[in-house]
Amino acid sequence: MSTTSEAAFETAIEYHVLEHGYIRVDRDGFDRERAIFPAAVLDFIRATQPREWFRLEAFHGSHTGDQILTDLCKWMDANGALATLRHGFKCYGRALRVAFFKAAHELNPELEAHYARNTLGITRQLHYSPRSEKSLDVTLSLNGIPIVTLELKNPLTGQTFDDARRQYRRDRDPREPIFEFKRRTLVHFAVDTESVWMTTRLAGGATQFLPFNRGFDGGAGNPPDPAGRTYKTAYLWEETFQRDSLLDLLTRFLHVQTDEKRDDQGRQARTESMVFPRYHQLQAVRTLVEAARTEGPGNNYLVEHSAGSGKSNTIAWLTHRLASLHDASNQRVFDSVVVVTDRVVLDQQLQDTIYQFEHKRGVVQKIDESSRQLAEALESAVPIIITTLQKFPFVSKQLLKLSEERGAIGTGTLPARRCAVVIDEAHSSQGGETATDLKEVLGGEALLKEAQRRVVEEGREDLEELFREMAKRGRQANLSFFAFTATPKHKTLAVFGRDGQPAHRYTMRQAIEEGFIHDVLQSYTTYATYFRLLKACDDDPNVERKKAARALARFLRLHPHNIAQKTQVMVEHFQTVTRHKIGGRAKAMVVTGSRLEAVRYKQSFDRYIHEKGYPIKTLVAFSGTVQDDKLPDVTYTEEGMNLGIREKRLPEHFATPEYRVLLAAEKYQTGFDQPLLHTMFVDKRLAGIQAVQTLSRLNRIHTLKEDTFVLDFVNDRDEIHDAFKAYYEGATMGEEVDPARMYAIKSEVDAFGVYLAEEVARFTEVYFKPRQRQSALDHQAMNAALDPAVSRFSARLEEGPDEAELWRGKVQAFLNLYAFLSQVIPYQDSDLERLYVYLRHLATKLPRRTSGAAYEFDDEVKLEHYRLQKISEGSISLKEGEARPLDGPAEVGSGALREDAVLLSQLIDIVNERFGTDFNQADQLFFDQIVEAAMTDESLRLAAAVNPGEKFELLFRNVLERLFVDRIDQNEEIFVRFMNDTPFQKVVTTWMADEAYRRLRADGLAATAPSEATTPQLRLVDGLPASRYVTCVPFVPLRAAAGAFGDAQHVDETEFEWVELETRHRLRRGMFVAQVVGKSMEPQIPDGAFCLFASPVTGTRQGRTVLVQLRDAADPETGNRYTVKRYEKREGGGWRLLAPLEDHSHARESGFRADHHCQRQCGRGPGDRRTRGSHWHDATYGGR
Template identity: 80%
Template sequence: MSNGRHTEAAFETVIEAHLLQNGYVPVAREGFDRERAIFPETVLAFVRETQPKEWAKLEALHGEKTGEQILGDLCKWMDQNGSLATLRHGFKCYGRTLHAAFFKAAHELNPELEARYAANRLGLTRQLRFSPRSEKSLDVTLSLNGIPVATVELKNPLTGQRVEDARRQYKQDRDPREPIFEFKRRTLVHFAADTESVLMSTRLAGSATHFLPFNQGCDGGAGNPPDPAGRTYRTAYLWEEVLQRDSLLDLLARFIHLQIDEKRDDRGRKVKTESMIFPRYHQLQAVRQLVEAARSEGVGRNYLVEHSAGSGKSNTIGWLTHRLASLHDTANQRVFDSVIVVTDRVVLDQQLQDTIYQFEHKRGVVQRIDESSRQLAEALENAVPVIITTLQKFPFVSRQLLKLAEERGESGTGTLATRRCAVIIDEAHSSQGGETATDLKEVLGGEGLREEAKKRAAEEGRDDMEELFRSMAKRGRQSNLSFFAFTATPKHKTLAAFGRPGLDGSPQPAHRYTMRQAIEEEFILDVLKHYTSYATYFKLLKACEDDPNVERKRAAQALARFMKLHPHNIAQKTEVMVEHFQAVTRHKIGGRAKAMVVTGSRLEAVRYKQSFDRYIQEKGYAIKSLVAFSGTVVDDKLAGVTYTEGGMNHGISEKELPEKFGSQEYQVLLVAEKYQTGFDQPLLHTMFVDKRLAGIQAVQTLSRLNRIHPLKEDTFVLDFVNDREEIREAFKTYYEGAEMGEQVDPARMYAVQSELDASGVYLDEEVERFCAVYFKPKQRQGALDHQAMNAALDPAISRFTVRQRDDKEEAELWRGKVQALLNLYGFLSQVIPYQDSDLERLYVFLRHLAAKLPRRKRGPAYQFDDEVRLGYYRLQKISEGSISLQDGDARRLDGPTEVGSGLVRPQPVPLSQLIDVVNERFGTDFNQADQLFFDQIVEAAMGDDGLRQAAAVNPGDKFELVFKNLLETLFVERMDQNEEIFVRYMNDVPFQKIVTAWMASEAYRRLRSATVDASLEATPRALPPRLRIVEPKPTERYATCLPLVPLKAAAGAFGDPQHIEDAGFEWVAVESHHRLRPGMFVAQVVGKSMEPTIPDGAYCLFRAPVEGTRQGKTVLVQLRNALDPETGHRYTVKRYESERATDGDSWRHTQITLKPLNPAFEAIIFIDADDQQLQVVAEMVEVMANET
C-alpha cells in the first residue's frame, strides 16, 4: 500500500523544505494577482519596510491609494523595461525612484547596504494558479520581493514521468501570452527537472520553446553524477546550489543578461533580436570557482579554463571580466586595479568585445582598444577597470609610455607604476608563447620588475646587470599579474604555463567542459559523424628522352605539387564536390546550407576557384563561390599573371567577405590558410578537404562545421587527403579533456647548451660584448649601439659561413640545436623561476644570431612540366560513415624536445625511379595488357567519322559527351579481349567515369593533332620563313620553339594555355626578337578586320595571359554570348578598349569595345561587361611576316 513517499508531491516537499530552511519564505498562492502577475502584498511590504521615507512622501500625496499607485507604476515599468532592469535599478513612482530589490555590494564596508540586502524577501510558492483564465498551476514559483522570477516544473521517474514530460508541459500547456510568462516582463527563467536531469529556458514560445541542458556533466559527458555521499538526488545542485538564496540573488544581480543582437536579413535590412541569457551550469560554476580562487589566493596565480567549442566562451569571459573588475578580498580591498582581456587575433574579436561591453556596467568602466598602442598605453596609465585589446599592441606600449611622459614634461622610464592586473587570455593555445607574450608581462609587470631587478643587482654587487635581471624576471610569473587562460585545445606548453598540479602531479585545468559533453548536450554537432574519405590513384609517366638525376626529397615534393595542381586532378575533384553540393548539401538547413573547400595552398585555391566557376557555369547550377587567401598569388604557369582575393571575388573586400558569404547569394567558400579558426557560420554544413591536416589544426579546421542552427541536423566531411585514424587521434586528444604527456626535463636544455658552447661557433667574450650593449640602461643607450651589437655577432656569422661551406649538413645541424635551445629556454623560463644569468645572456645572444645567420641554400624548385605527364588517374571513395571517439586511448600532449636541423642529405635518384616510387604509393592496378586494351579502343574510336567531326568543331567537354555514347559499344565488341576490365567498367561507376574521361581526353588529343596536321597540309598559304615545323626536344620547347595552335583551339577548348602543349599540336621553330617563354603560341588569323596590321591569313605570335593593362592592345578574346560578325565564330582578334567606373576601393567596366582596325568592319561592344560575357585569352605581340 502506497504511503505517498515516492510521489511527485514528496519530491516538491524535499525542495521546499531545503529552501525554506535556507533563507526563503513561504508565499501563499492565494495572494497572487493573476492579471498583474505579482504578489501585491509582498511588494508593498518590501517597499514600506526598506524605504520608509519614500513611502511616507508618496502616502502624503496619495493617502489610501498609495499602494495601488505603487503597484500600477511598478507593473507599467516592468512591462516597458522588463523585470530584470526593474529589479536592478528600481522604478519611478510620481517622480521618485523606488527600489524593487537590493543586491549585495562588492565589499562589506557599508552596514546599511548589508542590512538592505538582508531585507530581500525570496519567496517560494507551491502549485501557484497563475492564469486569469484557468486553474492551471505551477509546481514551484520563486519570487523576489513579490515579483516572480523563476518557475520549476518537477517530474518523478518513480511514477513514470521524466524531465521530457516537464519540457512538453511547458511547450504545450504554458501559454507564453500569460502575464507571468511574457518574455522579460515577469519570470526570467524556467526549469524542467526530475531526479536525474535538469533543462532550462528563458523564453516560452509554445512549441518553439527551446530548452538547454542544465546539468553538471558526468564522466566527461552529459548528465549528472550520483551524489558521492549517497544521501540525495543527482539534481540536488539545482536547489542546494543554484537556487540557494545568495546564489539566486547573485544571478539576478550579475549574471542574467538581456542580449541584443543586430543582424542584416536577406534583404540587407538591420533586424534586432533580444535574448535573455542565463548561465549554463558549467559557466556559472567556472566563473564562481575562478572568482573565489582569485579572492582567496590573491594576485600572482595562473588559471587554465579548458572549455570546448559550444561552451559559450564569450559569455563566460564576459561574466568573469566584470566579476574580477569589482572583486574585493576578505579584507574588503580591491584585488585587481584593471582587468585586461587579450585576444591573439590581429583584429579585435568583435563578438567578444560586444559581449563584454553589453554586460551591464557604468560608463567608463570598459574601454575597447581598437585603434593604436597609444590608446592602450593611456588606458593602462589611467587604470581603466576593463581593457579589451589584442596581444600585438603590447610590444609598442613602452615607447608610447615614454612619449606620454615627455608630453607631460616628465622623464619617464617606459614602464607603468606597479598595478595588480587580471589578464584574461582568449585562445590561450596560441597566445602564451613567444616574445610578444613576454612583452605583455614586461609592460604589465611595471615598476615591480624594475625594483626586483635592482634588488638582485645590489645583492650581487653588479649594478650593470640590472637590465639583464629584469629581462629574466619578465619571463616568469609576476607577483602582480594573474592569468586566466581560455582555450578549447590546449597545447603542452599551455597546460604547463597555466595549469595547476592535479592528484598525479601533472598540470590540470582549473575548470573543464569537454567536447564530448558539448556534443552530447547538443551545443555543437559531431563533425565526424558523417565522414567520407576518397583516395586518389594515379600513374605518372616520364615524358623526356633522358633520365636526369634529381634530389629525392625536393623532386618528390615537386611531383606531388605537379599532381595536386594538375588540371585533371582539380577538374575531377571539382566535379565530385560540386555534384555533392548540388545533390545533397544545398537542400540542407532549409535550403540555406553552405560548404567550405579547404585547399593546400593559395595557388590551389586560385585553381579550384577557376575550376568551380567553370564547372558551375557549364552545368548551369545556381551556385556561387567565393575564395579566401592572403596577399597576391603568382601563377607560375602564366607569366605575369597575379591574383588577389578581392579581384577573384569581384571587388568584395576582406572585411565584407564573412557577411557576403552568410547571405543567400553565395554558397561555397574556398580557403587557403584563412577562416580555419575562429570562423563562426552556423549555416556551414559541408567541408571538402584537400589539405593535409594534423593534430590541433585538424580539430580547429573541421570544427568550423560544428555550430548549431535550428534547422541544422547534421554535417558532412568529404576528405581527399587525410587518414581517418589520424583524424580520430587528433579529436580523441580533446574529446574528454587533454592530458599532459612526459614533462620536459631541464637537463636536456643544459645538454644542448654544452654542445653549442663546445662547437666554437661563438666565444664567451662575444656573448658578453653583445649583452653589455643590449642590456644597457635606457639612459645610457646611444646611436652606435646597433653597430656594436652587429660587430659582436659578426665573428660567429663568419665561422658559421665557413662551416656551411665545408660541411652543409653539420652547419644545419648546429642551426637546429640553436633553435632547440631557444625553444626549450623560452618554454621552461615561463614555468621554472630560473636564476641563471649566463643562460639568459646566451638566449638573448643566440636569438639575435639566429635571425642573422645565412639562410639555407636551396636550389631552384623542380618544375616537371615537360619531363612528366599523367598516364592514369582514378578518384575513388574508400570509406564513409562515422569516425567514433568512444573507443581507444587519447594521445597525450608532448612538450618541446631537442630538434634536428630539418636538413636531409640530398639523395640523387633517376627521375624514372622516383616516378616508379610515387606510382607504387599512389598507382592504380592497371597493367600493360590493360593499357594495350585501352589503346586499341581509342584507336577504334578514332576511325569513327562522326567522332572525328565532333573533335574538329567541339571543345573537349562537349566531345566527351559524344565519345561516351560510342564507348560502351566499343567495350562490348571487345569484351572477350579483357573480361576483367569489361566487367569492372560495366559495374564500377567511379571506375567507369575515370576511364571514360581519360579515354575521351586521349582520343580528343589524337584527333585534334590529326586535324591540325591536315589543316596545315591543306592550307594554300605556306608558313613564312621565320617559322619551321620541328620535333623539338623538351629543352627547346618555349626556348626556340612554340606550339602552332588553331585560333579556335587557343580561344576555346584550350583557353588555359597550360593545356596547349598536351593537345597534340605541331611545334614550330620561331625566329623573333621577343624572348620565348611558356604561355606563347603561334596562330593563323583569318579575316580582313585587322588589316593592314594583320593581313588576312597571317601567322601571329601570341602571349598568354596579357601582361599589364589590356588597354589599346590587340588581343585574342573568347566570346561567351556573342559572335564575331565577320566570321560567325565565338572568338575574335581585335583591339581592346575599355571604360571603367570606380566605387571606393573597387572598380567595374562600364563598356568594353573590341575594335577592328579596318573601318569597313563593325566593333563588338559590351555594356557593363563582366567575366561571364568574354574572356581575354592572349595578346598579339608580333606578326610573323615573310621578312626577318
Template identity: 50%
Template sequence: MVDISERSLEETIQRLLLAGGPDADGSGPSVARERPSDYGEPWPAAPGGFRLRTSDDYDRLLCLIPRDAIDFVLATQPKIWQRLQEHYGAETRVRFLGRLSKEITSRGTLDVLRNGIKDAGCRFDLSYARPSSTLNPDVQKLHAANVFSVARQLRYSEKTGNSLDLVLFLNGLPIFTAELKNHFTGQDIEHAKRQYKTDRDPKEPLFKFGRCLAHFAVDPELVAVTTRLQGAGTIFLPFNQGRFGGAGNPPVPPTRVAYATAYLWERIWARDSVLNLVRQFIHIVEEEDDNGKKTGETSLLFPRYHQLDSVRRLVAHAREHGTGQRYLIQHSAGSGKSNSIAWLAHQLSVLHDDADRRVFDSIVVITDRKVLDRQLQRTVRQFEQTLGIVENIDKTGKQLKEALEAGKTIIVTTLQKFPVIAATVGDLPGTRFALIVDEAHSSQSGESTKKLKEVLATTTLEEAEREEEEAGEDLEDAIVEAMRKRGRLPNVSTFAFTATPKSKTLELFGVKTPDGRFEPFSLYSMRQAIEEQFILDVLQNYTTLKIYWNLLKKIEDDPHYDRDKASYLLQSFVGLHEHAVGKKVEIMLEHFHQQVAGRIGGRAKAMIVTRSRLHAVRYRLEVDRYLRDRKYPYKALVAFSGEVKDGGVSFTEAGMNGLPEAQTA
C-alpha cells in the same frame, strides 16, 4: 526505498529552500557532485531562507506578490515610502503596485530588479546585490532585507485553473518557474518540456517574454532551461554539470539519499546565487544583422551550467589569491566562449577583495584575428551595464600602450599587439592586469604567430610548407613563449581559453595534480558539447576520398631524402594540384547542394578547412568557378590573414571577398 514521486520532489525542494527561514520545517538532501571542487566554492553553501507563499498571496492581475514587494520597500526605503505617501495618501499601496507592474510590463523584470522604478518623483530600488566586502554594515543590512519566496502549485491564470509546480520570487517579482517530473510515474524531463510547450500559453501575463527570467524543466536526473516560451517553438538548453566528460549529471553516491539534480535548488537557487544571476549573468541581448545593425529583436541570455560554474570559480579564486595567477579554461567549440569571456571580463573589472580594494585595474581581452573578432567585440560591449568602460583597440600599438597606461577598464585588442601588452604590463608594476586570451591556439597556419614575429607573407608552396613545419608554431606557442620569457609577473593574471591545449600549455597554465599531471582549471569537453547537441560529431559525418599518386623516385633509396618531410610535401603537392582540387570541390559542393543547403530553413552553410592559406586561396577560386559554371545560387567567403602570393598574383581576404575584413571578422 526513496520516494521519488513528483510530490516528494516538490516537497524536497521546498523544504531545502525554506530551511533556516521563518517557514522552515526541515532540511533537504545533500548535493551530488562528480568530484569536489579543488578551488573552493564560489558561493557560501547557504541554501534556504526562502519564505513560503501560496496562490492566495499572488495577484494574478499584477503578476506579483504584493506583500513581499511592500515589505521589501518598507524595510529598505521607509523615508522614500513616506514621501510617496505624502503624494498619494491612502492610495499609496495601490498606486505603487500598479506602477511596479506597469514598469515590469514595459521594461522587463530584469531591468526593474537592477535599476528600480520611479513614481511621483520617488525612486525605489527593487533589489540589493551582495556587497563586495563586510566594511559597510548599512549595505549589508540592505542586502539581508531581500525577500526570497517560493510558491508550490501556483494558480497563475485568471482564465484557467492551471497551476505551476514551483515559482520563485525575489521581492515579490516572479523570476523562475519550474515544472517537475519523475520516472516513478513514467514521466521525465521531456514531459516537462512538452508541458511548457503545449499547456503554458505564452500570452498569459506571467509567461510573456521578460516577465520571468527563466523556466526550468526538471526531473531527478536532468535539468533544462529556457528564457522564452513560444509554444512548440520553445527552445530548451541543457543545464547539467556533466557526467564523466559527457552530457548529464554525475550519479548520486550510494551513501547519499539525494537527487542528481539537487545542485539546482541547493546552489543555483541559493539566495546569493540568485542575486548574482540577476545582477551579473542574465542579460538582454539586442539582436543584430550581419552588418551590425540592430534588428529590434531581443532575447534573454541565461548562462549554461559550465559557463556559470567556470566564471564563478575564476572570479572567486582571483578574489582570494589576487594577481600573479595563471588559469587554463579548456572549453570546446560550442561552449559559448564569447559569452564566457564577456561575463568574466566584466566581473573581473568590478572585483574587490575583502578590504574593498579593486583586484584588477584593467582587463585586457586578446583575440587572434588581425581585425577584432566582431562577435567577441560585440558581446563584450553588449554586456556593459555602465557605458564607456569597454575600449576596442585595433589600430596602433601606441593607442594600446596609452590605453594600458591610462588604466582603461576593459580593453579588447588583437594578438598582433601582444608584444606591446607583454612589455607594457611588465613596466607598470603598480597597475594590476587581467589578460584574457581568446582561443590560445590558431588553425590559421601559424599566421598569427608570424605576424607577431613580423615575418613576411608566404610566396611559395615550399615556404608555406616549411612554415607549417616550424615546430607547429601558432598563437598558443607564441603566448607560451612570451609568458616564459617574461616569467610570472606579480601584477598580472592570465586567463587562457582554448579548446585543445598542447602539453606545454597545460604545464604553463594548468593546475598540477598530486600524481604530477596537469589539468585545466575548467573543462567543457568536446564529448559533452556533442552529446548536448551544440556541435556535430564530425566522425559520424565525414566521407573519405582516397588519393592515389605515383612517385617517380623511391625515397627509401635516396639517403638525402627526409622521408617524413618528403611525404608531407608530396601530399601537399597532390592536394594543391588543379585536378585534385577540382574533383574535391565538385564532391563537396554537390553534396552541399543536394543534401545540406535545404537544412535550417534553407539557411545551412558549409565550411571547408584547408591546410594552409595557399590552399584556401586555390579552393576559393575553384569553388567560385564551379558555382559559376553550374549557376548555383550560393556565394563563398574566404578567411585568412595577411597576403598570399600565387603565380605572381597577390591575394588578400578583403580583396577576394569584396568586403572589408571588419564585416567578415
C-alpha cells in the same frame, strides 16, 4: 510505504529552501493580472525605504500602495523586471527599489542591512492565469516579484523532464502576464530527479530549452550523489537557488543580449534574448573568482571549454567580476583587467553586458587604434581594457613619449599595478617574445623592483636590465592570467594549468551530447588518389631528391586532370546532397593546400558549375596576391576573383543565399562561425590541433541542421580520430620536459665552436645597457659582436653543410626549450638568459644553405594513369580508443639536410611508389623479390661483411633505386598513398636494407661457423605475462593448414596461453603463434612447425581468409593438404595457384614471399628465408 509521487518531490524542494532562508508565500495573495504578490512588494518597500513611503503617502494617502504597484508594473512592462530589480523604478518622481544586492565590498553597512531584508519566497501550485485555474508546480519570488518557475516530473511515476518541457511548450501560454518575456519571470526550469533543463523565453512550440546539468564522466548528465542521500538534481535548489547564489545570479549574471544578423534577403534583423548561465559557466566563473579572491594576484588559471560552451559570455561575466573583485580586507584585488583577444565581436558584447550590470559607460575600453591608445588606457587604469597581443611590444616607447609630452622624465614602465589578464584562445597567446612583452609592460615597476633586488643580492648594478629580462619571463606577483581555450597545447597546460590540469573544464563530448555542437566525424568519407607519372623528356637530369619530390607532388596536385576530377566529385555531391540540407540553405567549404590551388579550384568550380547549369555561386579566400606560372602576366587577388567583394565583407556575403561554396587557403579555418556550413571538402594535410580546429568549423548548430559531412581526399581516418580524441574528454599533458635536457643541448651547441664566450658577453653587455645609457651606436656594436660567429658558421657550412644545419637545429631547440621552461621554472641562471638573447639574434643572421633552383616539371613529366577512389565512409567514433597525451616541445631541432641527387626517372618511380595504390599480396612478393635480387649483388655482400648496418644502408640505397626501376613494370599498382605522411621511400629503404643486411650477415655466419647457429626457443608462460608483445605473444591452439577460403572468425587473445620466444622480430600487438600441419608448398616450413603470425594487413583474396583450422577434408584446390600455398597475380586481375617448390634453394632463387592467412584478420611482415629448427620457425607470415 514511502510515497513516490510528484508532490513528494515538491515537498523535498520546499523543505530544503525553507530551512535555508526562504519563506512560504501564500498562493492566494497572487495578483494574476499584475503577476506579482502585492503585499510582499509593499511590505518590502515600506520596511526598507520608509522616508520615500512617507512622502508618497502624504500625497496619495490610502491609495499609496495602489499607485506604487501601478507604477511598478508599468515600469517593468517598459524596462523589464531584471532592470527594475537591479536599478529600481520611479513613482511620482521618487526613486524606489524593489531589491537590494551585495556590493563588491562590505564598506557600506546600510547597504548590507538592506541586502539582509530581501525576502525570497516559494509558492507551490500557483494559479497564475486570469483566465484559467492552471497552476505552476513551484514559483520562486523576490520581494513579491516572481522570478523563477519550475515544472517537476518524477520518473518513478513514468514522467521525465521531457514531459515538463512539453508542458511549458503546449500548456503555458507566453502571453500570460507571468510569462511575458522580460516583464516578469526570468527563467523557467523543467526538472526531474535526473536532469535539469531551462529556458528564459516561452514561445509555444518554438520554446528552446538548454541543459542546466553538471556533466558526468566527461559527458552530459549528472553524477549520483556520492553520499547516496538525495537526488542527482539536488544541486539546483541546494546550490543554485541558495539565497546568496540566486541574488548573485540576478545582479551579476542574467542579462539581455541583443544580436543583429542579416536575414536571407540581406536585411538586418535584431533579436533579443535573456541569458541565464549554463551550469558549467556559472561554476567556472565562481570557481575562478573565489580562487582569485583567496589567492590574490600572481597566479595562472586555465579554462578548457569546448566550442559550444558559450565562452564569450563566460569571459564577459568573469571580466566584470574580476574588475570589481575585493578581498577579505575589502581591498581591490586587481586595478585593471586586460582582455587579450582577436575577436572583434567580443568587445561590443563585453561593453553591452557590463553596461547592464554597472549602468554606466567608460568601464570598458576597446583598443582598436594604436599602441599609444593602449598605453594611455593602461596608464589611466581603465577598469577593463580589450586589446590584441600585437600592440604590447610598442607600449614602453609610447609610455616614454607620453612622459616627454608632459615634460617629465619617464622610465617607460607603468606604476605598480595589479592586473588580471584574460586570454581568449590561450594556445596561440602564451608563446614567443610578444607574450613576454605583455608581461614586461604589465609587470611595470614590480619588474623593476625585482631586478633591483637581484642587483643588491649579487652586487652587479650593470646587470639590472638582464635581471629585468629574466624576471619578465616567469610568473609575476602582480599579474594573474585567466586563459581560455578549447584546444590547449602541452605548453598551455604546463604554463597555465595546475599540475597539468585546468581550473575548469567543459569537454567536447559534453558539448556534443548536450546538443551545443555537432559531432563533425559522424559522416566522414575518405578518397584516395592513385596515379602513375612518366618521364616525358629525352634527357635524364640529376635532381635533389626531396625538393624534386615536392615538385612532383605539386605537379600532381595542380594537374588539371586531378583538379577537374576532384571538382566533379565535390560539385556533384553538393548538388545532389548538400544543397538540400538545412532547409535548402546549406553551405560548403573547400580546404585547399595552397593559395595557387585555391585559385585553380575556384576557376575549375566556376567552369564546371557553368557547364552543368547548377544554381551555385562560389567565393574564394586567400591572402595577398597569387601568380600562376601558366599565366605569368596575370595576378590574382581574393577581391578580384570575388568580383569586388572586399575581404572584411566576405563572411557577410557568404552568409547570404547567393553564395553556397567557400574555397579557402589558410583562411577561415579557426574562429569562423557560420551555422549554415554543413559540408567540408578537404584537400589538404591536417594533423593534431589544426585538424580539430579546421573540421570544427562545421560543428555550429542551427535549428534545421541535423548533421554534417566531410569528404577528405588526403587524410587518414585514424589520424583524424587521434587528433580529436586528444580533446574529446579533455586534454591531458604528456611527459614533462626534463630541464636537464636544455643544459645537455646547450653543451652540444657550445661544443660546435661557432661562438666564443667573450662574444656572448660583448653582445649582451650592449643589449642589456640601462635605458638611459643606450645610444645610436649600440646597433653597430651588437652586429660587430655577432659577425665573428656568422663567419665561422659560414665556413662550417661550406665544409660540412649537414653538420652545420644540424647545429642550427640544436640552436632552435635550445631557444624553444628556454622560452618554454623559463615560464614554468624560476631560473636564476643569468648565463642562460645571456646565451638565449645572443643566440636568438645570431640565428636571424646565420646564412642559409643555397637551395638551388626550384623545379618545374610541367614539360618533363606527364600523368599517365589517374584514379580517384572512395576508400571509406561512415562515422569516426570518438568513444573508442584511448586519448593520446599532448606532447611537449621537441627536445632537439633538425636542420635541413641536403638530399642526394637522383635521376629524374628514378625519382618519378619512387614518387609513384609513394603516392600510388594500396598493398596486396602480390606487392609483398614484389618487395621480397627485390630483397632477394639485392642479395645477389657482390658489392652488397662485401659491404655487409665489413660494415655496420648504418653504412650498409647508404650503399644499399643506390642499388635499391636501380632494382625498383628494373622491376617497375612487374607491378603497376605498388604505389601506396602516403601523401604528407612518413615518407614511403624512407620506410621501404630502411626496412629492405635491414632485411638484406640481416640475411647477408646470416648467410655469411652460417657459411663460416655453422656449429654456432642456434635454434630459437619457444616456452609457455603462466598466466598473463607483463611483457606482452615485448617477449611474449598469445599461443592460438589451432592446427593450421591452408585450405578452402572461409569467413573470418574473431579470436580473443585473452582466452589463450602465452609463449615466450626468441626472435629477431620486433613484437607488436596482433602477433601470435600457431602450429601448421601438413606439407608446405615452401619446403622451409616443415610439417608441425610453430610459426609467428602478424595482423592486420591490407590486401585480400576476394575478402576471404586462407589460414584455416585443419580439417579432414583435403584442400579443394589441390587435393592435397598444404600449410602454405603460392599464388601469382594475373594480368587484368585474379589469381593463379602455383606449383609447390621442391627444395629450399629453389625458393631462394624464386625470391617469392609465403603468405599465410589466418582467422583473425591477420597481417604480414618481413619473412625469414631460412629454416631455423624443426619445431619453432622464426618467421612472420600473414594475410587477411
